[in-house]
Amino acid sequence: MKGVVFNLLEAVIRRDYGDDMWETLLDAAGSHGAYSSLGNYPDDELMKLVGAASSALKMPPDDVVRWFGRNALPLLAEKHPHFFASHKSTRPFLLTLNDVIHAEVRKLYPGADVPVFTYDTSSPEVLLMHYRSPRKLCALAEGFIEATAGYYAEEVSLDQPECMKRGDDRCVLRVSVRKPKG
Amino acid sequence: MESLNDADVQLARLKKWLDREQRARAESEAIAEKALSELYTKKKEIELLQLITVAANEASTVEQAMRTALDGVCAHTRWPVGHVHLKDSAGVLVSTNLWHLDTPERYKAFQSATEAVTFAPSAGLPGRVLQQRKPAWIVDVTKDANFPRSKAAQDTGLRAGFAFPVLVGEEVAAVMEFFSDEPAEPDDAVLTIMAHVGSQLGRVIERRRSEDALKLASQHKSQFLANMSHELRTPLNAIIGITEMLQEDARDANRDSDSEPLGRVVRAARHLLAVINDILDLSKIEAGKMDLQVGSFAIAPVVQDVVNTVGTLAAKNQNVLKLQCPPEIGSMCADQTRIRQALLNLVSNAAKFTENGTITVSARRAFADATEWIVISVADTGIGLTAEQQGRLFQDFVQADASTTRKYGGTGLGLAISRRFCQMMGGDIAVESEPGRGSTFTIRLPAEGVSPQPPELPKAPSKGPSKSPPPMARTAVPHRAPLILVIDDDDSVREVTTHFLTREGFVVTTASGGQEGLRLARELQPDAITLDIAMPDLDGWTVLAAIKGDPATAAIPVILMTIVDEKNRGYSLGAADYMVKPVEWSGLARVLRNICKSAGRGVLVVDDDDMMRSGLRRALHEDGWKVSEAENGRVALARLAEQRPDVIVVDLLMPEMDGFELLDALRSNAAWRDIPVLVLTAKDLTDDDRVRLNVGIERVLQKRDRQELLREVLDVLDRCIERRRGESVAVS
Structure with a gap:
């Protein structure tokens, strides 16, 4: 896992739960806590921090991950506004993940192991995103998607008819977005 | 105490945080440095590959590309020694003289040891590469079991070595090896890049082989x-x-x-x-074997000449042939013969495809693309061409359509050839046409010409004054019919050439082979020789070289008459002219007349007008005459006493002693009476004048248009010499 993800986690924990909480989590996870955004660190280290947060915040691990995604995305949007500015709504943005966003991520962070989504766009209202990764971070994707909809001021409903965590061989993220009334 | 404790905790936490941040920063810097260093290596590799690729594409020889590669790889690896082995026909690697040696003196022993041996497959480092067809690396050659040169390496201090194959397809064509002063562990990046270098060089060899x-x-x-x-x-x-x-x-x-x-x-x-x-x-x-004979020439006469040639053909189809080519158009630099050929093709096509119409040939100068162009267009009012026909027009072997060939004849190659000629001279031919209305073909050529390749040799070095003085025997006897020696092994050629040259007023002797020809040339001292190239006993090149190599015959002009079109070779061996068989008789006669005339026929020009005299002098000199001048009759008599000219050109009105008086003086002297005289005058002749001039005057020319006058003078003089020649033939 790229160090930048650890940096983002640190930023949102410190902001919402204070500096002490991050120290607590590092201690609980047994981590040295020195993360360079360019470096690579074991996936396991991230999962340990998530586990520590889950205990400390009394939240299920997936909820921690989803919360992290939801809060990290605005920071990313702030840092790389041009990825977002070229679209006006959530769906077209999500459709560029593989070819544009993750391609750029690979340039910024060589060696980044980003997931490849496949899409089912047969319905104009409902977008199906297929996710398959040994990291099983579908909850992070959910959080990112929810925050993206927030960025474009849209309402989103999101569920997973299939999920690797429930024994399926892939996750299917069902995304439907609409402009708020009024 | 509580707050102090809090502060300590706070401080400890900050310290921990600072440590963490420092560690992250150090890690970031290490990552960045590593990335930079990798980037640098990549850049160097790309530069090396680029160097090799450029060398592979641009080097004129395989050796040159390999030398560049040797130097490039040594610079890249900072290894001091590089060498190339080539595989010979027996499949063994043989040392070449291609080395990179940082300090040649130091590695001399290793160089000698390498050049002294060959490497069979699997023998030593090169043999290993030859067998395995992939790069090989030796950490320390002095400790390697399969390195026959280890003693020489030890002595010169070479330790690590690597080698890679130059592959042509699957075949190892050569092996390049490199050595360093220190033992070195294998470097995969270097070996990968070397494999690329090897395949690039392989392509050079491949290309060279297919070119060969x-x-x-x-x-x-x-x-x-x-x-x-x-x-x-x-x-x-x-x-x-x-x-x-x-x-x-x-x-x-x-x-x-x-x-x-x-x-x-x-x-x-x-x-x-x-x-x-x-x-x-x-x-x-x-085949790229067409040589252009580029030179400067006046445009108008060439165009005029082409129009004259096509005149009959044009008249046959009741066409009017118009020419718009003022003499002021001046000169251009190109191959006159090829331009004539192209223009002749266009004009005769126009005459062929036009009936009861008008063909207009016009020439002008134009300025475009910072170049001065000569534009010659041939416009007709003939059958014209459709757009589709225009498209196919310049293709080889293609006429407007197949039925055209049957109706109008021709090979369909003329236009394609003409266009190629124009393109070789830096220009082109274009066409505009409308079916039923006519066509306009336009030749565009740069006025100053292009030099596609430096001309191998100046044309016809033996024309004009030759270095060795002409033998006295030939110049001393003026007005003798010129003797031509025809050397050719073909009976019919000798017979026909004799027939036509005799008719043209020459005396002809023949030789049926090179040996006989050389003997006759020495004995008879002919005025000129026509020489065949392909002869059984002694070929024409050898005969020509022998003639030019013998002082007794070197000055005799030789005209090559042959089927082999190798003009430059002929000229470089000293031929005066070169004619491709079958020979145009009138052309040969003209060439021979020029050559024989230039053997020193004298003309005396008597005129008080400086301009006129210098104009005549230049024109006559160009035509091969030896010109002497006098500004009035008295001076002319002095000149006559010095040397008897073959012809006199005289003006009538001059100060001191005018033309009439000079003519009287000539007639009263037996030695001068027979000299032909051509009178040039601006005077309107009275009947009285005519009577005075009636005797012994070749021709009276009125001074009007200068150019025309000069041409007429030359014509009259030529004819007058020819007539004399005919007389001497008759008596001989």
Whole structure:
């Protein structure tokens, strides 16, 4: 896992739960806590921090991950506004993940192991995103998607008819977005 | 105490945080440095590959590309020694003289040890690469079991080595090896890049091999064409020559019923010859063997000449031929013969495809793309061309359509060839046309010409004053009919050439082989020699070299008359001119007359007008005359006393002693009485004048247009010399 993800986690924990909480989590996870955004660190280290947060915040691990995604995305949007500015709504943005966003991520962070989504766009209202990764971070994707909809001021409903965590061989993220009334 | 404790905790936490941040920063810097260093290595690798690729594409020889690669790889690895082994036909690697040695003296022993041995597959480092067809690395050659040169390496301090194959497909064509002063562990990045270098160099060898194969094929083709052209033209030559003789005899005997079919044979044979010439021209252009004879020449006479040539053809279809080419158009630099050929093609096409119409040939200068152009257009009011026909027009072997060939004849090659010629001279031919309305073909050529390749040798070095003085025997006897020695092994050529040259007023002797020819040349000291190239006993090149190499014959002008079109070779051996068989008789006669005339015929120009004198001097000099001048009759008499000219050109109105008085003086002197005189005058002659001039005057010319006058003077003088020659032939 790229160090930048650890940096983002640190930023949102410190902001919402204070500096002490991050120290607590590092201690609980047994981590040295020195993360360079360019470096690579074991996936396991991230999962340990998530586990520590889950205990400390009394939240299920997936909820921690989803919360992290939801809060990290605005920071990313702030840092790389041009990825977002070229679209006006959530769906077209999500459709560029593989070819544009993750391609750029690979340039910024060589060696980044980003997931490849496949899409089912047969319905104009409902977008199906297929996710398959040994990291099983579908909850992070959910959080990112929810925050993206927030960025474009849209309402989103999101569920997973299939999920690797429930024994399926892939996750299917069902995304439907609409402009708020009024 | 509580708050102090809090502060300590706070401090400890901050310290921990700071440590963490420092560690993250150090890690970031390490990552960045590593990335930079990798980037640098990549950049160096790309530079090396680029160097090799450029060398592979641009090097003119394989050796040059390999030398660049040796130096490039040594610079990249900072290794001091690099060497190339080439695989020989037996499949063994043989050392070459291609080395990179940082300090040649130091590695001398290793170099000698390497060059002293060959490497069979699997033997030593190069042999290993030859066998495995992939790069190999030795950490320390002095400790390697399979390194025959380890002693030399030890002595010169070489330790690590690597080598890689230069692959042509799957075949190892060469092996490059490199050595360093220190033992070194294998570097995969270096080996990867070396594999690329090897395959790039392999492509150079591959390209070179296919070029060699192509060159050989092209040489075979050219040789075949040369042979074929010889085989085809030799019989045609005999057919045309002998038929022309028969036709002449028939005409002389008023046997029209014989003359007419013979005329058809000649026309058909000449047409066949034209077709063969076209095909040979085109193949020569294709093979890049067409040489241009680029020189400066006046445009108007060339255009005029072409129009005159096509006149008859144009008249046959009731066409009016108009020419718009003022003499002020001046000169251009190009191959005159090829321009004439292209223009002749366009004008005769126009005449062919137009009936009851007008053909306009116009020439002008134009300025475009920072270049001065000569634009010659041929516009007709003939059948015209559709857009589609225009598209196919310049393709080889294609006429507007197949039925055209049947109706109008021709090979369909003329335009394609003409266009290629123009393109070789930096220009082009374009066409504009409308069916039923007519066509306009336009030749555009740079006025200053282009030099596609430096001309191998200046044209006709033996024309004009030759370095060795002409033998006295020939110049001392003026007005003798010039003697021509014809050297040719072909009976019919000798017979026909003798026939025509005799008719043109020359005395002809023949030799049937090179040996005999050389002997006759020395004995007879002819005024000129015509020489065949392909002869069984001694070929023409050898004969020419022998003539030019012998001081007794070196000054005799030699005209090569042959089927082999190798003008430059002929000129470089000292030929005065070069004619491709079958020879145009009038052309040969003209060339011979020029050559013989230039053997020092004298003309005295008497005129008080400086401009006129210098104009005449220049024109006459160019035409081969030796010119002396006098500004009035008195001076002229002095000149006459010094040297007797062959012809005198005289003005009538001059100060001191005028033309009439000079003529009287000439007539009263027996030694001068016979000298032909040409009178030039601006005076309107009275009857009285005419009576005074009536005796012994060749011709009286009125001074009007200067250019025209000069041309007339030359004509009259030529004719007057020719007539004398005829007289001497008659008495001899």
